[in-house]
Amino acid sequence: MIRAYTGTAVRRAEAPLLAAGRGGELMQRAAYGLYAAAAAGLAERRVRIYGSSVTVLAGSGNNGGDALYAAARLARRGAATTAVLTSAAAHPAALADFRAQGGKTLVLTDSNAAATAAAVLAADAVLDGVLGTGGSGGLRGPVRVCAEALNSARLQGKAPLVVACDLPSGVDADSGRVDGTCLSADLTVTFGAVKTGLLAGPGAAAAGTIHCIDIGLGPYLGTPDAYRLQAEDLAGLLPVPAPSDHKYSRGVLGIAAGSETYPGAALMATGAALATGVGMLRYLGPAAVARLINLAHPEAVCSPGEVGDVHVQAWVAGPGAGNDGDQLRRARDAMASGLPAVIDADAVGAVAPGLHPAVILTPHAGELTALLRSLGEEVERPEIEADPIRYARLAAARTGATVLLKGWATVAAAPTGELYSQAEATPWLATAGSGDTLSGILGALLATDRTPEDERQPGHYALLAAAAAHLHGRAGALEAAGGPVQPSLLGPRIRSLVADAAKRTPGKIK
Numbered sequence: 001m002i003r004a005y006t007g008t009a010v011r012r013a014e015a016p017l018l019a020a021g022r023g024g025e026l027m028q029r030a031a032y033g034l035y036a037a038a039a040a041g042l043a044e045r046r047v048r049i050y051g052s053s054v055t056v057l058a059g060s061g062n063n064g065g066d067a068l069y070a071a072a073r074l075a076r077r078g079a080a081t082t083a084v085l086t087s088a089a090a091h092p093a094a095l096a097d098f099r100a101q102g103g104k105t106l107v108l109t110d111s112n113a114a115a116t117a118a119a120v121l122a123a124d125a126v127l128d129g130v131l132g133t134g135g136s137g138g139l140r141g142p143v144r145v146c147a148e149a150l151n152s153a154r155l156q157g158k159a160p161l162v163v164a165c166d167l168p169s170g171v172d173a174d175s176g177r178v179d180g181t182c183l184s185a186d187l188t189v190t191f192g193a194v195k196t197g198l199l200a201g202p203g204a205a206a207a208g209t210i211h212c213i214d215i216g217l218g219p220y221l222g223t224p225d226a227y228r229l230q231a232e233d234l235a236g237l238l239p240v241p242a243p244s245d246h247k248y249s250r251g252v253l254g255i256a257a258g259s260e261t262y263p264g265a266a267l268m269a270t271g272a273a274l275a276t277g278v279g280m281l282r283y284l285g286p287a288a289v290a291r292l293i294n295l296a297h298p299e300a301v302c303s304p305g306e307v308g309d310v311h312v313q314a315w316v317a318g319p320g321a322g323n324d325g326d327q328l329r330r331a332r333d334a335m336a337s338g339l340p341a342v343i344d345a346d347a348v349g350a351v352a353p354g355l356h357p358a359v360i361l362t363p364h365a366g367e368l369t370a371l372l373r374s375l376g377e378e379v380e381r382p383e384i385e386a387d388p389i390r391y392a393r394l395a396a397a398r399t400g401a402t403v404l405l406k407g408w409a410t411v412a413a414a415p416t417g418e419l420y421s422q423a424e425a426t427p428w429l430a431t432a433g434s435g436d437t438l439s440g441i442l443g444a445l446l447a448t449d450r451t452p453e454d455e456r457q458p459g460h461y462a463l464l465a466a467a468a469a470h471l472h473g474r475a476g477a478l479e480a481a482g483g484p485v486q487p488s489l490l491g492p493r494i495r496s497l498v499a500d501a502a503k504r505t506p507g508k509i510k
């Protein structure tokens, strides 16, 4: 599990160590980690450090200090180093060390920005030490010219290795917002703790691979602001039947999805739920859709009934409902049933406040915009995409439900504020039908969840939603294998990932 903290919380945690005069030690630990990660990044690109060229973009603060010390270490191993100082001031001791190792410096100005940007593009590696947790807002002035040149070279696959020091400069460490321009990285070497802003929104997209360097802040950090599940966290969260189980004790999932207009959504949600594993799946919906489901999935038990007529442990409602009044009514009934319920797609628009955390709304940014506007929040879709954490938390707090906001990074927020962000998915999953499979996976996790009430952590349903997003993202990435993916074909991938997690679940007979 990755535990993330806001930049503000990390600065607070550093304060007692700084007051004890240990700032220099922290910086050396950070700089060593940055140096080692940059060296490994160069090795991965088959660039030898000896004879390589490394440029540091150094701001006026400690972030620049870290990067200058790291570059001095690379210079000791034979790299030719240049520091582009984005401000007249730079960390004095780090700059002195950098110069003592033969590093060259130049001060960036409006008049030399274009020429400097061209020179920076020719380096083997760029260490981004412009702004760290002390930064506010996007990159401005001449450094923005360099950042834009590097960002567009990256899009063409021609950029140097860019290693962000603590966070990509221009990213807000608390939220992942980028107001204007940031410098996108291949690798972000972050210090003390992963910052929340590296896990969601544009900050996550700019960070590349994240390495966290322990600089001894652990005892001072407190409760994390956000989490990210990793593969090993799935053990214990996914459904594994015990020898004493029968189909009803494993958990029955009810699905009220699809309509005569959109039957495919019901097929995909149903298929994904069966692949995740349930004791029984009951389908409610139009007879024509039920017939299709039974052709594809004979194990599904289909009926035309109402939510109150069947005994299930959890519901999925909404995918492919379109404007089918019967399915939208079932979605409202599922929300009011008191049972855990995944509410997706068109049904998200029918949500009113006063829900409970076991109701999980699964909007994409467009659906969340409509939902928040219906609650009186003046928000546009781009604002949600710019700050998904903020709006997922807001929607959860306003509705009382758990909110799974889907996107490149998918964010799960509990109404009490707990937050997970998962980024396993591939952009190839951005295709119609993906969301339907995600709701089926999540429905199965809800129906088979047997965590005793007193063992549930705060934000339990956000945790399950994150587990579903993780499973969905990995299944999609495996199926895509770098190319297009058909959501209806994810079943075998989901099954094998569940089996992997089951093997690692302690105390269960496999």
Ligand SMILES: NC(=O)C1=CN([C@@H]2O[C@H](COP(=O)(O)OP(=O)(O)OC[C@H]3O[C@@H](n4cnc5c(N)ncnc54)[C@H](O)[C@@H]3O)[C@@H](O)[C@H]2O)[C@@H](O)CC1
Residues within 6 Å of the ligand: 014, 018, 023, 026, 027, 028, 030, 059, 060, 061, 062, 063, 064, 066, 130, 131, 132, 133, 134, 135, 136, 137, 138, 139, 140, 165, 166, 167, 191, 215
């Ligand atoms: N405090 C510590 O003990 C440690 C700090 N570390 C590093 O220190 C960083 C924080 O250092 P600082 O507090 O010096 O802050 P920064 O290095 O992030 O820089 C802040 C400075 O940049 C200027 N600035 C802010 N926003 C700007 C903008 N948009 N455009 C241009 N200039 C802007 C401000 O005037 C401020 O002086 C961390 O991110 C981390 O890299 C590490 O060395 C580990 C230890």
Ligand SMILES: Nc1ncnc2c1ncn2[C@@H]1O[C@H](COP(=O)(O)OP(=O)(O)O)[C@@H](O)[C@H]1O
Residues within 6 Å of the ligand: 345, 363, 364, 406, 407, 408, 409, 410, 425, 426, 427, 428, 429, 430, 431, 432, 433, 434, 435, 436, 437, 438, 472
């Ligand atoms: N750019 C992207 N990169 C990775 N995953 C994405 C991207 N865009 C969408 N996804 C994922 O694809 C799924 C799309 O869901 P949704 O928009 O509800 O699709 P639909 O309703 O058409 O099935 C979500 O799980 C989302 O996280």
Ligand SMILES: [K+]
Residues within 6 Å of the ligand: 063, 128, 129, 130, 131, 132, 164, 165, 166, 167, 168, 169
């Ligand atoms: K930085």
